[in-house]
Amino acid sequence: MTAQRKLVRRTALAVTAGAAALVLAACGGDDGGHDMGSMNSDSSPSASASAKAGDHNDQDVSFAKEMIQHHRQAVDMAELADSRASSQEVKDLAAKIKGAQDPEIKTMSGWLTSWGEEVPEDMSDMGHDMSSGMPGMMSTEDMDKLDKSSGAEFDKMFLEMMIKHHEGAVEMAGDQKADGKYGDAMKLGDAVITAQTAEIEQMNKMLDKS
Numbered sequence: 001m002t003a004q005r006k007l008v009r010r011t012a013l014a015v016t017a018g019a020a021a022l023v024l025a026a027c028g029g030d031d032g033g034h035d036m037g038s039m040n041s042d043s044s045p046s047a048s049a050s051a052k053a054g055d056h057n058d059q060d061v062s063f064a065k066e067m068i069q070h071h072r073q074a075v076d077m078a079e080l081a082d083s084r085a086s087s088q089e090v091k092d093l094a095a096k097i098k099g100a101q102d103p104e105i106k107t108m109s110g111w112l113t114s115w116g117e118e119v120p121e122d123m124s125d126m127g128h129d130m131s132s133g134m135p136g137m138m139s140t141e142d143m144d145k146l147d148k149s150s151g152a153e154f155d156k157m158f159l160e161m162m163i164k165h166h167e168g169a170v171e172m173a174g175d176q177k178a179d180g181k182y183g184d185a186m187k188l189g190d191a192v193i194t195a196q197t198a199e200i201e202q203m204n205k206m207l208d209k210s
Contacts, residue, residue: 056115056182063176063185064108065120066134067192070172071101071108072122073137074165077158080146084154089206093199097162100195104188111185136168156210159203166196166203 074097081094109119138146138161149157169192176189 056111056185057180059176059179060182060185061112061115061117063172063180063189064111065117067169067172067188068105068108068112068120069123070134070137070165070169071105073143074098074101074162074169075105076143077138077146077162077165081154081158084146084150085158086151087155087206087210090155090158093202093206094158097199107184107188111182134168135171136165138165152210156207159207159210163200163203163207166200169196170200 078094078098078101081091085091085094112119142161146154146157146161173189173192173196176185177193180186180189
């Protein structure tokens with residue numbers, strides 16, 4: 001009886017192994033334009049879903065949600081420069097900031113969606129003060145002052161505010177680097193620190209010349 005049970009177990013294991021090999025072979029044959037070798041997971045639906053969502057933690061979620069709002073305000077400030085700034089250098093910098101941060105907003109929104117999290121509403125046009133809790137954010141009063149200024153006054157105010165805004169973003173990115181987990185979010189933290197630190201230096205030089 002014992003020998004028969006052993007035979008049954010060996011047969012069952014062989015069948016399972018064969019089925020697994022067939023599944024892996026099928027997955028390997030379906031290229032679909034994706035590098036499946038980089039996923040580092042098995043072929044089960046649950047594992048694939050987990051790989052797609054990414055290995056992330058609460059810090060990654062907070063970083064994405066807060067940086068989306070932070071970036072949105074920077075984009076709003078940059079858009080004001082189109083009609084308010086007198087310096088072409090300020091206009092060019094504003095266009096560069098908008099060009100970099102708009103795609104990052106879309107990227108972070110995609111992360112949140114893949115994680116089953118809600119993308120924060122854009123509150124900038126609703127009269128809400130988004131400054132609390134996020135370093136470097138301008139108050140509604142600050143944004144109103146910037147909106148009502150123009151020419152050289154706008155240029156100076158824009159640079160001073162954007163320096164503060166960038167410093168806040170660098171701080172947030174530093175927190176992400178310290179406590180985050182999701183690889184792409186860590187890379188974005190690095191990119192924010194590198195790009196915005198350079199722009200802070202550039203804006204300080206612009207202020208010195210004004």
